[in-house]
Amino acid sequence: MAKAKKGPRQPIGLQCSVCKAFGYVSTYNKNNELLKKQTSGESIFPINKYCKVCRKRTPHRLMKKLK
Numbered sequence: 001m002a003k004a005k006k007g008p009r010q011p012i013g014l015q016c017s018v019c020k021a022f023g024y025v026s027t028y029n030k031n032n033e034l035l036k037k038q039t040s041g042e043s044i045f046p047i048n049k050y051c052k053v054c055r056k057r058t059p060h061r062l063m064k065k066l067k
């Protein structure tokens with residue numbers, strides 16, 4: 001039984017900022033970002049992720065809407 005839980009984890013899309021290819025659908029924990037913002041003053045984005053198109057790790061940006 002899968003329950004739809006409301007929690008801090010948000011579904012997001014990640015897009016390669018180099019080739020603009022859509023890379024990942026993922027989730028992230030909003031609390032982690034808030035925590036990092038509080039400690040270092042920086043956002044967790046862009047995230048370095050492996051891009052299949054570039055075939056290397058590139059900065060990935062958060063896509064605005066995932067629906």
Ligand SMILES: [Zn+2]
Pocket residue numbers: 016017018019020021051052053054055058
């Ligand atoms: Zn790429």
